[in-house]
Amino acid sequence: MPRAATRQRKKSVFRRLITPAIAIAALGYFGFHAMNGELGLVGRAMIERQVSELETELSALAAERRELQARVSLLRPESLDPDMLDERARLNLNLVHSNELVVLRPGHRYEIN
Structure with missing residues (x-):
């Protein structure tokens, strides 16, 4: 009697869980980083x-710049x-x-000539 050339094996539980485990790990990784x-x-x-803080700083700097430009325009x-x-x-x-x-203010250096 000839022997069977192919042998069927029963799939183990470990082999059945590899693909779902990899998919769950990938979803968990991307979900955590999302x-x-x-x-x-x-x-x-x-x-x-940070954007709101920088916008507040920008508006303060723009006001200071306008003030400085007004003072410089007086010297033109x-x-x-x-x-x-x-x-x-x-x-x-x-x-x-x-x-x-x-009027002398404390903290300023004054030279007397």
Whole structure:
């Protein structure tokens, strides 16, 4: 009697669970990173908070820039403000008129000529 050339084996429980286990592990990995990754749901909240902080800082800097531009425009030759010129000259040259009152503030260095 000839022997059977093929032999059928009963699939073990371990072999039946390999594919579902790999699929569950992959889903768990991607699910974890979708929640906690840099661009996940938690990361998105952090990015939105940073955006709002930076927008607040931008508006403060824009207001400061507008103020500085207004002060610089007073020093332009075509629209020179005499009071601004006097203020800057006194500050840079460290001079006052003889009839003015000088208020010294603590924490500033003053040179007496």
